[in-house]
Amino acid sequence: KNQVEQSPQSLIILEGKNCTLQCNYTVSPFSNLRWYKQDTGRGPVSLTIMTFSENTKSNGRYTATLDADTKQSSLHITASQLSDSASYICVVSAGREYGNKLVFGAGTILRVKS
Amino acid sequence: DGGITQSPKYLFRKEGQNVTLSCEQNLNHDAMYWYRQDPGQGLRLIYYSQIVNDFQKGDIAEGYSVSREKKESFPLTVTSAQKNPTAFYLCASTGGSSYNEQFFGPGTRLTVL
Numbered sequence: 001k002n003q004v005e006q007s008p009q010s011l012i013i014l015e016g017k018n019c020t021l022q023c024n025y026t027v028s029p030f031s032n033l034r035w036y037k038q039d040t041g042r043g044p045v046s047l048t049i050m051t052f053s054e055n056t057k058s059n060g061r062y063t064a065t066l067d068a069d070t071k072q073s074s075l076h077i078t079a080s081q082l083s084d085s086a087s088y089i090c091v092v093s094a095g096r097e098y099g100n101k102l103v104f105g106a107g108t109i110l111r112v113k114s
Numbered sequence: 115d116g117g118i119t120q121s122p123k124y125l126f127r128k129e130g131q132n133v134t135l136s137c138e139q140n141l142n143h144d145a146m147y148w149y150r151q152d153p154g155q156g157l158r159l160i161y162y163s164q165i166v167n168d169f170q171k172g173d174i175a176e177g178y179s180v181s182r183e184k185k186e187s188f189p190l191t192v193t194s195a196q197k198n199p200t201a202f203y204l205c206a207s208t209g210g211s212s213y214n215e216q217f218f219g220p221g222t223r224l225t226v227l
Contacts, residue, residue, distance in 0.1 A: 004156065032213055043118075043204055043218035051213075089156070093214065100214045104156030 004105035023090035031095030118219035137205030
């Protein structure tokens with residue numbers, strides 16, 4: 001069964017600290033993996049997209065890594081800010097030949113406090 | 115929110131009523147999608163449309179209907195047959211880039227009274 005599991009479910013950190021969110025998937029075949037940030041009551045916004053051949057990609061203070069062999073990804077947030085408080089969603093795409101089906105994780109809720 | 119608008123932002127419905135959620139995009143994207151989001155769960159696909167006048171059921175289509183008469187618009191109707199319609203509804207579109215990235219609208223929160 002195609003699944004995306006994220007951990008932890010929720011996380012509280014102090015402003016300025018770093019954190020790492022985890023994503024494990026069983027989706028096959030694999031096309032690409034995306035991380036989205038979703039503020040409360042808003043639509044998700046893309047942070048990074050990585051294909052099979054990419055093992056790291058950065059977007060400002062956000063750095064995503066991908067290990068396609070172990071089917072694991074992580075999102076590292078450096079020097080967290082209060083505005084980083086949001087849900088972070090890992091999404092895996094099965095590829096164009098499978099209708100670009102997306103499998104969504106349940107998300108990790110991050111709260112950054114001062 | 116990437117050129118996708120959804121309205122209304124909040125919607126209240128009495129049991130037994132049908133309601134229609136609006137989704138409009140000005141990105142010239144061919145494909146559009148409707149998702150439902152519930153607390154503690156990943157987004158689930160309701161319906162999608164790859165081209166005008168064509169749409170396909172997603173994983174949880176029962177109790178929902180859609181139309182795609184124009185490229186820019188993909189309205190979702192939540193019918194009285196949907197047993198548990200209270201949720202956050204998200205519309206998305208895809209422009210066919212190499213990553214086939216989906217852009218999401220701001221969402222509509224539907225509450226059944």
